[in-house]
Amino acid sequence: MRSSRRLPALLTALAFAAAAVAPAPASAQQNVYQQMLEAQRAQQTQLNSEQAGGQQMLNSPTPGLMTNSGAMQQVPSLLAPDTVVNRAGSATEAEAGATAQGPLAEPFRNPGPSRTVFGAALFARGAPTPSDSGNPNYRLSPGDRVSVRVWGPVETEAIGALDNQGNLFLPSIGPLRLAGVRAGDLQQTVEAEVRRIYTQQVQVYAVLLAAGRLGVYVTGYVRLPGRHQGSASDTPLDFLLRAGGVDPARGSYRDITVNRGGRVVNRIDLYPFLLRGSLPNISLQDGDTIVVGKQGATISADGAVRNNYLFEVDGRSMQGQELIDLSGPLPAATNAVVRGTRNSQPWSRYATLAELRRLPLLDQDVVTFITDSPAPTVRVFVEGSRIGPSVLVADRDANLCQLLDYIEVNPALADTRSVYVLRKRLAAQQLRSINEALDRLERQLFTASSATTGVAEIRTQEAQLVSSYIQRGRRIQPEGRLVAVDDQGRCARIRLEDGDTIVIPERSDTVLVGGEVLNPGGVVWREGMTIRQYLDAAGGVTQRGDADAVMIRRASGQVILDPREGPRPGDELIALPQLGAKSFQITRDLLQLVYQTALTGYYVGRL
The missing domain is CATH 3.30.1950.10 (wza like domain)
Structure with missing residues (x-):
């Protein structure tokens, strides 16, 4: 570490803030099929009762199933299975899926995620009136x-x-x-x-x-086909809006024609308008017919893209380059997973973006863009007694010693001999180790045999105490502390991982005395003060304590089980309890677990 405020080009300082969001509890699942059966039987019972009384009722439809569809994620999981038969969202094809057997006459609809067709939002607003639809290209x-x-x-x-x-x-x-x-x-x-x-x-x-009034026929795959009134200055888009817009499940956004006198006078592709705002210069006349063609082949893009849509193909196939231009992959995207059907068989392909550009894509293909290359840098957080940025970005092969040279500290405040690293991966390993030790202790606790009734009673009482301890032990959340310096303050050349946190403790003038002492708390550190003197300053050991069984935990997390000298400023001195010969057989495992629980840090030996 040094006091210089200049950072080299190797590192980039970033400001960082994060907010933790607690997950919402999952609601209890219900048996939807059983509820629909009960509703069907109740309706049939009511119908039979009213018919028996001489009343006539109109046949009502079978109660439908109402579902709440959750919000789609910006970046869906890789290779998530498709649960929609028609990726374009066709109602007819979606209902052709799995049909519930039994008395239900209505097919069961899979409420899985559906993808939006590119351009569907164009017709989300209401139809314009002739007075508010100006067309600068209209000819008087x-x-x-x-x-x-x-x-x-x-x-x-x-x-x-x-x-x-x-x-x-x-x-x-x-x-x-x-x-x-x-x-x-x-x-x-x-x-x-x-x-x-x-x-x-x-x-x-x-x-x-x-402009003059005129009537234009709009037909094909629109929601409200028929003759629609408008102004002569209206564009074909205005008349399409009056017809409810292109049906996103069946209609085409790229095959729209304007017919006049039995022949095609204009062809409209809405993609240039959606992407660049360009439309053909068309002046409609009274009696014209706008025909929306059948939806062509569609290809879906999801994952690390800006435009997560179904894109219509102008033809039977599309080159990967065109899909890349339409979907806009994020800069982090490096590869793509293509899934579809070839020769009536499921087909998939894993390709780089360069390979995808030359790959032909067919109808109903799904292309998932992913990031599949390690980042060239790691992001490391800095906490504790520091001066400067709290986040540093370095090369992946950078080690702790190199990074510490670029962290500015105040030597009078920072305890540079107690630097440690918090690592998420290590915390998960520690948690797994603690749970395995608890499992072993629990098995030994409940399988131990007793020679006499008195011994069995003693074991029962001890088992209750240990069982309570086991329950508390399972609630421990290790922090993944990695001791990074030795007693002389020499740093270990540890390769840093993304998300590591370097902690630089502040200097302290006290020693925390705890464990089996009468008055646990802080004691002012004095040079030459012995371990016995610190214990006496905390009131001495309790009846269960042992003045000769102590351990020291450094501020860095390093543990000294048999200390030969007194603690340093900022250390924690712990008096351990006595364990007599009458303790039952699993005392050794219990002590081992106590150490593993208390010492949720990992020391790098032989630095």
């Missing part, structure tokens, strides 16, 4: 209402509809030819016509008030 035609006002050297105004020749008469100026002019170019066109007559400065304001 006879009957459209226009307002023109001119002021300056000459003042004149005209509000009216274009005549049959497509003209609007403006007093003091004459007829203006406006038929065929784009609505977005109306202002510029009127200015040019006026200034041909009045060369001085004149101000012009021209606006399309209302």
Whole structure:
């Protein structure tokens, strides 16, 4: 460690804050099938009763099943099985799944997760009215209402509809030819016509008030097919909205045609509009027909992507490059798992993103983007007596000694001889070791034999005490402490893992005396003070205590079971209880477990 505040390019300091979210308790599951059966029987009983009384009832449908669908995760689990028959969400195909047997006439619907079709949100809003749907590409035609006002050297105004020749008469100026002019170019066109007559400065304001009314047929795979009224300035999107939008389960967002007089005059692919905002310049006429074609092949993208959707294929297959462009994988994505069907057989492929770009994808393929390469860096947290950042990012092969050189501390406050590391993986190993020791102790406790009735009674009482201790022991949560320095303050060259926490304790002037003493607590450290003097300062040992059986736990977590010298500042001195010869056979295992529980740290020997 050093006092310099400069960090090299090897490390990057980050500010870090985290909030812990407690998981919600899972609700009890119910037997849905049994509930539906009971509802069916109750309905049938009521129907029979009313028919017996001479009453006639209309047949009511079988009670349905209401489910609460949970929110989808941003990053779904790898290779999660598909539970939806039709990934496009088709109601007809989803109902063709597993059907409940017995008296239920309604098929059982699997409430599994479904994927949203790309572009479905386009028709989520309500249909526009003709007055609020301006189309700058609309070309004026006879009957459209226009307002023109001119002021300056000459003042004149005209509000009216274009005549049959497509003209609007403006007093003091004459007829203006406006038929065929784009609505977005109306202002510029009127200015040019006026200034041909009045060369001085004149101000012009021209606006399309209302386009002519027309009716357009919308059919195909839409929610509300039929004839819909609108304005001549409306776009095909406006009429699709009036028809309820494209049916996301059956309709196509890439195969939409405009028919006029029995022939196709325009083809519309909504993907360029969804991605870049571009639509073909189409002016609809009265009697036109908009036809939404059948949904084409669909390919799903999920996992580490920005756009988690079902994408429609413009054809029968799609190259992986196109799916990558549409889905937008995250920078962390390195590989992809492709699942689908080939030759009527389940098929899967694991590929890098470079291989996926050249891979042909077919209908109903599911591509899951994942991160499958180790991160080149590790993130390490710093706690305790430090100056500077609380998070450091280093190369994966960086060790503790290298990192400590870049942590700034105050030598007067930091106890650099007691540095330790908290590691989650080590905490899990410690917890497993404690539970295994508790299991062994429990087995030995309940399988021990007794020679006499008196011994059996004593063992029963002892078993109750030990059983209570075992229950408390199972609630222990080890912290995964890894002792990283020796008594001389030399650091171990431990390779750091991602998520490790380096703890630098602060210096202390006290020694905590605990265990079997009369007055446990802190005692001021004095140089040359012996272990016996510290025990006497805490009131001496209890009747169960043994002044010769003590252990010292350093601030770093290091444990000294048979100390030859007194504790250091910040150490903890623990007086252990006496264990006489009358203790039962499992005393040794109990002591071993006490040590494992109290010493939930791991010391790196021979540093």
